[in-house]
Structure formats: C-alpha cells, structure tokens
Amino acid sequence: MEMHDLCAIAGREPRCVLATAVKVEGHAYRKQGVSMLLTEEGAMYGSISPGCLESDLLARVDRVLHTQQLEFVEYDMRPEDDLSWGETIGCGGLIIVLLEPVCVELRSIMSHMHAYFQCGSAVVLTRSFNDQYTEIHYVIQLAEEADAVASNSGENDLQRHELTEAERWDLPLQISARYEPKPRLIIIGAGNDVIPVARLGISVGFRVVVADWRETLCTAERFPGVELVRGFPSEIMPVLNIQSVDYIVLMSHQFPREREFLELLEDRNYAYLGIMGSRTRTARLLNDLPPLKNLHSPIGLTIGADGPEEIAISIAAELIACKSAAVAAERRNLQRGIAHATDGHLASGR
Structure with missing residues (x-):
C-alpha cells in the first residue's frame, strides 16, 4: 500500500x-x-x-x-x-x-x-x-x-x-x-471483460478510471473503488486531462468510438497505450493516424491466456512490467544519494 x-x-x-x-x-x-x-x-x-x-x-x-x-x-x-x-x-x-x-x-x-x-x-x-x-x-x-x-x-x-x-x-x-x-490506469470501455482488469489494476497499485458513454455499464456497483467518467470521447477527454504518467487501455470493442478517442489522443503524452483486439483490427483502427507513442497491441503479455480472467492477468502483467521499467528509469535519474522504496516512493538515504 x-x-x-x-x-x-x-x-x-x-x-x-x-x-x-x-x-x-x-x-x-x-x-x-x-x-x-x-x-x-x-x-x-x-x-x-x-x-x-x-x-x-x-x-x-x-x-x-x-x-x-x-x-x-x-x-x-x-x-x-x-x-x-x-x-x-x-x-x-x-x-x-x-x-x-x-x-x-x-x-x-x-x-x-x-x-x-x-x-x-x-x-x-x-x-x-x-x-x-x-x-x-x-x-x-x-x-x-x-x-x-x-x-x-x-x-x-x-x-x-x-x-x-x-x-x-x-x-x-x-x-x-x-x-x-499512484499512476492512473484509464480504461476506455465498461464491458464485462473490463471488470477483472479494473480489479487487478487496483490490486497492483494503479488509480483506476473507467470511462464509457453507456451509463448502464459504467456504474459503481460494477466497478467498486474505481473512478467513473461518463460520456463520449469528446466529452470525457477534457475531464480526464491525460498526463505523461497515465496508462491507457482501450477495451470498449466499439470501433468508431475508439477511433474518435485515438484522434483526440494524437498530441497527448502518456506512459502506455494498450489496444484490445487483433493486429488486423488495430491496423484498421490506426489507419492514416500519425504513429502513436508507447503503443502495445495486441495488449497483454503472451502467456497463452484464455477467457476474461486470464486475459486480465496478462494485461496486468504487462502494466506491471511497463511501470517497473518506468520506475527504474526515474530511479536512475534521481540517484543523488536517494534509494528507492518498494511502496512506490523514493526515500532519502544517508
């Protein structure tokens, strides 16, 4: 904690x-x-x-x-x-x-x-x-x-x-x-397969935000302990105020909405962008867009995952790996007598 x-x-x-x-x-x-x-x-x-x-x-x-x-x-x-x-x-x-x-x-x-x-x-x-x-x-x-x-x-x-x-x-x-x-994990989509991803995101140290335009899916009952943002991409983008340390996952399975979100994301800085779906679908989604930073697709580590729970584990594993790499890089930049503590902060050494 x-x-x-x-x-x-x-x-x-x-x-x-x-x-x-x-x-x-x-x-x-x-x-x-x-x-x-x-x-x-x-x-x-x-x-x-x-x-x-x-x-x-x-x-x-x-x-x-x-x-x-x-x-x-x-x-x-x-x-x-x-x-x-x-x-x-x-x-x-x-x-x-x-x-x-x-x-x-x-x-x-x-x-x-x-x-x-x-x-x-x-x-x-x-x-x-x-x-x-x-x-x-x-x-x-x-x-x-x-x-x-x-x-x-x-x-x-x-x-x-x-x-x-x-x-x-x-x-x-x-x-x-x-x-x-805590780094933010912003998940675009509130379908059933998002529930285990949000749950694992919280457990591995992320501040989880779920955003969706479908109000019946984007509820506190489905996502306890999660921040909820409701609206279409053009409405939620100002609310999210995406920062360079944010991790973003697209899991809405709604092609037009995800394309709209990616177009709005074009000039933003962020730490991670994962897109759920096949390589073919992602290629269509990215067609004619400038190269996007820190893109991971297909999302998740290759562990032979099958079903929502195992896929969520593969996604969480990739998020942990990327977060650990970012922490290690920051640690190298902050040496000056500072030792890294394992709960996510840096504590001054002697």
Missing part, C-alpha cells in the same frame, strides 16, 4: 498512527521509507514486515495516541541465534520505526499530500526533529521544486547532531522522502 492510499485513509480515520521505517540495515522485507497506518480500533493498512512486527507496533498505538508524542522503536534481527521473532520473520536486519500520531499538523500535511497526488504530482516530505527527538516539524514541497533546490545546493539536506538515546542509530535531524502519486 502506497502513501497515496495511506493519506486517503488517514482522512477518514479519526485516531491513527503513522509508522515509517526510517532506517534499515541488512536484509529486510521492506525498504527504508515505507509506511503503514495503525488505528486505535486495531486496523492495519500497509505493512513494514511480513507480519512479525505489526502486532508489536499495534500494541504501542494507544500510548502514542494518549501522549501525542512520537516514538522510535528498534527491531534488531541480525543475530543469527535470536529466535524470539519466530519462524515468519523473513528478514535478518535492523529496522528503526518511527511512530507518529496523526494529529493536527501531520493530518493537515497528509491531506495536502493527497490533494497533490490526486493531481498527479510527486511531493517531498521533510521531517525536522529537535535535538532530543521529542518534537517534529513537517514541510512538503512539490518534487520538482525540491529537486531544483537540491540541484542548486549540490548536496542532500540532511543535518546530523550528537544524539542521546538514539545515538547508536545515527539518525539525521532532518529526513526527506519523495513520494510518487
């Missing part, structure tokens, strides 16, 4: 704690920078481990909410003879977890982050601690603004201080993390 999701959940959970792995050494299930939410009622969203740390973190929630004070927790699983973590630990490293009560300042910050994510913008969240690590201050910036500042300064914005209780962890007084919005 990504920060995009956690910010949305924090907006509806009145009493919750944000847990973040602020330091990871050695082998671990998740990487530095990943977060999860734990609620007073015992609900957990996201994960930091394969399940071995979460119950201990959950036991600390009441105290953190009662004191309204941040807390650091150390989990040192490096000793090979330490069997206290059980058989399901799945890791053998050192993890330092920061627990933060989601109260006035952090709640406001997460609300603003969610608004940026919904607009497709990446953000950088900076946590600044006092020298006793008892207080914290938050600042968010649009990622491009933070990148410009980092480029001009020529160094990472990490301040260190002689630590007291946390000295052995060597944590900086300021930690910055870059968080990416």
